[in-house]
Amino acid sequence: MNMIETNKLTKTYGDFKAVAGINLHVRKGSVYGFLGPNGAGKSTTMKMFLGLTKQSKGTFTIDGKSYPQDRQAILREIGSFIEAPAFYGNLSGEENLHIIRKILSLPKSSVDDALELVGLTEHRKRLARKYSLGMKQRLGLAGALIGKPPILILDEPTNGLDPVGIHEIRTLIRNLPKQFDCTVLVSSHLLPEVELMADDVGIINHGRLLFEGSLADLKQDAVQKGYSHEHLEDTFLAMIDEDNQQRGRRR
Structure with a gap:
């Protein structure tokens, strides 16, 4: 069962497409690492889940509830950390x-x-x-x-922490599903960090979802596409670089 699911979720600001028709599937009881460079669309996606910004197109459900019809019921189930907390x-x-x-x-x-x-x-x-x-x-x-x-949405929660703090928070997040029977969606721009705490990953660049699956699936995908796969960070960087080059050619 998916705790969070999107269908062609899109957010535009004028001519700029911040999130471009993504289909996410966050399994119940998992840690889902939402990965991408700064400005890729991670925070915008999370803000849509929290009703902080309205989607332009597409739909999403959280714990089987639809937005905006069930907005209040959805928010009662979510703990969130978005950008710098005030x-x-x-x-x-x-x-x-x-x-x-x-x-x-x-x-x-x-x-x-x-x-x-x-x-x-x-x-x-x-x-x-x-x-x-x-x-x-x-x-x-x-x-x-x-x-x-039961649901945690965490936007780059280790920003500003020293190495010891990063390790402690990463370990905490990794253990949360077992400890509290919850589902965690956590964003980062660092694959090594996500690799140590996530069950599944979604990789986003310029608002487009380039990959979704387990870390093992990511490695297999890298092999098939001829990317470096000894280190998953190299896979991530190669995936982003190729997408950027394709975008440049399309222009």
């Missing part, structure tokens, strides 16, 4: 999470659980404006995880 700088990390908790009508213990999950318990009383970039990323992730939602 907080009240004059409130502590803990107080910021309590605001989310009250909106979602969750028990007080959910704040403690979320802080523990992302490793911010000892910094809970610090003002958010005094958090480092990495700590703000963690706080944003805590806001997405609070209440343990």
Whole structure:
């Protein structure tokens, strides 16, 4: 069963096509790595799932529910982290999470659980404006995880983290489906990062979905197309480069 499914999902801004008729299939209980260069259309796709921007064409369903008819029901099932999370700088990390908790009508213990999950318990009383970039990323992730939602949509959640922080968050994301019986859609522009936590990947470039499948499928696809396949990052770069060249020829 697919938790998230799109049918020719498209988003245009005037003459610019940010997302071009993509068909995604995010399996329930999986970590799906949504991969592409900066500006490829990853964030725009995620914003459509959250109702932050409306699709121009096409449709999508989340947990069998259709947008926009079931928008409120969809949003109740999703925890999200999109771009740089915004907080009240004059409130502590803990107080910021309590605001989310009250909106979602969750028990007080959910704040403690979320802080523990992302490793911010000892910094809970610090003002958010005094958090480092990495700590703000963690706080944003805590806001997405609070209440343990069945669907998580995470847009480049390791940005700004040091290598140790990246490893910790990557391990956390990898274990989330087993821990909370949830489905995770996580974007990145780094294949090595996705490779260590995802079951399936979707590769997008200039709004077009170039590949979707397991990492094993990606390697097989690379062999068939004559790409380098010793390192999947080389496969990813070759795939993007060929698409860019084809786009240039089409012009």
